Amino acid sequence: MELKSILFSLVKIIAVIAYLYGLLWVLGVKVPVIKVGSRKLNISLLLNAVGAVVAFYVIQLALTDFNGFKLLNSFDSGLLYQACSMTMVALGLNLIYGFNGQFSLGQWGFYGIGAYAAADVTFRWMNGDSRGLTVLGIGVILGGLTILLIRKFLSNLRRMPVLSSFTLYLIGAVIAGVAAVFAGKFLAPFIDPYLGNSLEPGVLNQSFPMSIVFFFAVVFGGIFAAEVSFLFGLPVLSLGSDYFGIATLGFSIVIYTLMVNSDTILPFPEMKGGRGMIGIPKLTTWPWAFFFMLTVIIIMRNIIRSSTGRSIISVREDEIAARSMGIDVAETKLMSFVVGSLFAGLGGGVYAHYIGFLSPNAFDFLVGFNPLIIIVFGGLGSMTGTITAAFGWIFFLEGMLREILGKISPEAPSWRYVLYPLTLLLLMLVRPQGLLGNIEWGFLKAKITPLRNNETKEGVKTA
Amino acid sequence: MNENSMEVLPLLEVEGLTKFFGGLRAVNDFNMTIFKGELVGLIGPNGAGKTTVFNQITGIYLPTKGTVKLNGTNLVGFEPHEITRAGIGRTFQNIRLFNGLSVLDNVRIAFHSSAGYNLLDSILSNERYSQKEREITGQAQDLLDVMKLSRFQNEIVKNLPYGEQRRVEIARAMACQPQLLLLDEPAAGMNPREIIQLMDMIHFIRDNFKLTILLIEHQMRVVMGICERITVMDFGEIIARGTPKEIQDNRLVIEAYLGKGAANVA
Numbered sequence A: 001m002e003l004k005s006i007l008f009s010l011v012k013i014i015a016v017i018a019y020l021y022g023l024l025w026v027l028g029v030k031v032p033v034i035k036v037g038s039r040k041l042n043i044s045l046l047l048n049a050v051g052a053v054v055a056f057y058v059i060q061l062a063l064t065d066f067n068g069f070k071l072l073n074s075f076d077s078g079l080l081y082q083a084c085s086m087t088m089v090a091l092g093l094n095l096i097y098g099f100n101g102q103f104s105l106g107q108w109g110f111y112g113i114g115a116y117a118a119a120d121v122t123f124r125w126m127n128g129d130s131r132g133l134t135v136l137g138i139g140v141i142l143g144g145l146t147i148l149l150i151r152k153f154l155s156n157l158r159r160m161p162v163l164s165s166f167t168l169y170l171i172g173a174v175i176a177g178v179a180a181v182f183a184g185k186f187l188a189p190f191i192d193p194y195l196g197n198s199l200e201p202g203v204l205n206q207s208f209p210m211s212i213v214f215f216f217a218v219v220f221g222g223i224f225a226a227e228v229s230f231l232f233g234l235p236v237l238s239l240g241s242d243y244f245g246i247a248t249l250g251f252s253i254v255i256y257t258l259m260v261n262s263d264t265i266l267p268f269p270e271m272k273g274g275r276g277m278i279g280i281p282k283l284t285t286w287p288w289a290f291f292f293m294l295t296v297i298i299i300m301r302n303i304i305r306s307s308t309g310r311s312i313i314s315v316r317e318d319e320i321a322a323r324s325m326g327i328d329v330a331e332t333k334l335m336s337f338v339v340g341s342l343f344a345g346l347g348g349g350v351y352a353h354y355i356g357f358l359s360p361n362a363f364d365f366l367v368g369f370n371p372l373i374i375i376v377f378g379g380l381g382s383m384t385g386t387i388t389a390a391f392g393w394i395f396f397l398e399g400m401l402r403e404i405l406g407k408i409s410p411e412a413p414s415w416r417y418v419l420y421p422l423t424l425l426l427l428m429l430v431r432p433q434g435l436l437g438n439i440e441w442g443f444l445k446a447k448i449t450p451l452r453n454n455e456t457k458e459g460v461k462t463a
Numbered sequence B: 001m002n003e004n005s006m007e008v009l010p011l012l013e014v015e016g017l018t019k020f021f022g023g024l025r026a027v028n029d030f031n032m033t034i035f036k037g038e039l040v041g042l043i044g045p046n047g048a049g050k051t052t053v054f055n056q057i058t059g060i061y062l063p064t065k066g067t068v069k070l071n072g073t074n075l076v077g078f079e080p081h082e083i084t085r086a087g088i089g090r091t092f093q094n095i096r097l098f099n100g101l102s103v104l105d106n107v108r109i110a111f112h113s114s115a116g117y118n119l120l121d122s123i124l125s126n127e128r129y130s131q132k133e134r135e136i137t138g139q140a141q142d143l144l145d146v147m148k149l150s151r152f153q154n155e156i157v158k159n160l161p162y163g164e165q166r167r168v169e170i171a172r173a174m175a176c177q178p179q180l181l182l183l184d185e186p187a188a189g190m191n192p193r194e195i196i197q198l199m200d201m202i203h204f205i206r207d208n209f210k211l212t213i214l215l216i217e218h219q220m221r222v223v224m225g226i227c228e229r230i231t232v233m234d235f236g237e238i239i240a241r242g243t244p245k246e247i248q249d250n251r252l253v254i255e256a257y258l259g260k261g262a263a264n265v266a
Helices: A002-027 A044-063 A074-099 A107-126 A131-156 A162-194 A207-236 A241-260 A286-305 A307-317 A319-324 A329-355 A369-378 A383-408 A412-430 B050-057 B080-086 B103-109 B119-124 B127-146 B162-175 B192-208 B220-226 B244-249 B251-258 B261-265
Strands: A034-036 A039-041 B010-021 B024-035 B039-043 B065-070 B088-090 B180-184 B212-216 B229-234 B237-242
Touching (some): A044 A286, A107 A369, A307 A319, A307 A329, A307 B127, A383 A412, B010 B212, B024 B212, B127 B192, B237 B251
Parallel strands (some): B180 B212
């Protein structure tokens, strides 16, 4: 009996990894350009899109109930959503630490910001209060525009001290926030009547408009996390790497404290402070989780492959050399930090709407080491490693171990926090470069530029 | 390249450059003028302050005093990346390549400031992105061809022999599209055959890319072989300038390198 469930969990983990391999492979399929008459048809992109849709439906079908038979039960689908959100957070951290070399412990804080912000939006909306969406939406858009505007203005002024520019940004952001609060108050009487309340849902509170609200809640939550990371990163990223790590640790603690006291020192009674926020609509479904995860993977892959990506990596490899090659190191660091936090915020939004309950304890900085462990486990600077490690980690730790140990005794699942550090230790001894090192699969593989075949034209004649 | 026919403006003008590290005077009142197309050498015994001069010109160190003008613009106080974008490329004495990356990527990184597409283009992976990326790759491959590194293109750079790594550094510095190229001991660690090749290459890139080159070098045969003018430093000060021939016969230079005569040594 025990053996059967162990085997079954193992099969599940292998199936998930195989699925990820397939997904990445199908996204990277390239076929030669076909010539139809005089027109050239590039169908690679079409094939990739079809592949993604097929990959999506494979899981969608497994989640569908066929007369009581479901290949993946609700426990497994929960693992799946957790893995998707963990993938986003860990990819963001890999961009910051693995690719850009900035040791950050703040990723979990941005994850929490995204989770709470998105949850607050849908929670309020469901209970007949539109201000969550309007204030957050207008706030992040205004805030983003203000930041861009100030940035444009500052780029003409040379060498502004970083604290002065930070103050400018902060003032801009605060003004944008206040404006958003007023705009939300102004708009509320026009929208709220259509929302109804939780007992009598209004027109805009049905499942379809709700999923649109969910989409914007997650996106705005992510952007909000990104803007906070911009304000935080601007002064702090000028510190050296270790000091930056400590500062980001401080940031996570600040966020944790704010969450614990969200109903007392922050004006958010619905978050209920340390007791935890309950009643968040469970809106995360496989289509959304898949969509957000795939978007994050594609965006990150495209960034890494571009000139910007190379500049990000060059900062990790040698900061002084990067500087001397015309790369604005401060801006590159800030950029990757903001994008990484954006991913974390998106992951938080997806997580909050899967779990339906947010407790500050889930965002404690100790738990915040999870994404760090995942990226080290999967291999720093390897996207494939991060994705597989995130899925593998969730399915192994939360799935397999919890299930098996749970059968032994109710307390036994705690043993998994003994077992997985040991696994980690073992891996570090056997493969210090991480599970996959810098191996990438399918669509994430770096493009190898073929050699030119012109040995004769090469260079000058030797004396 | 007929500089003689018109009034020539100096490309680089360094005036009164001074650097203190605490109480230590690393460079004192360093002056130098370089015209377009020149190949100038900067030599001196170990610790003479040559690399400190380079680091001040490229903005890694902020000079205690003095000005560095490129085409008449004072660069003192600029960030290193701004100085590079203004037109000064450099290599490092102790090779500073992006070790984990391929040779091609090392060179392509230096095209970042002239990439011609932004983050949004790359996220969307649009036509502009792929076209510019092809251009960058092509230009990088051209530079690798010139430096005879084509066959190492996809190798991880840290696996290359020392001499090749030095050449990758030069290719990377040229990818910044500089007007002035600063080479910090380009021949260090090379064998005599490689040195001859290197000298040819330096000549070749100077002529074909219309570059101006300032180089620090310890190996006399390199400096004497290719430089048109030489400046000699010792203990942070300039002790001599002139053509290779003049420098070879200069008593102060010989003293700086070999010591102050037998009497003082004993």
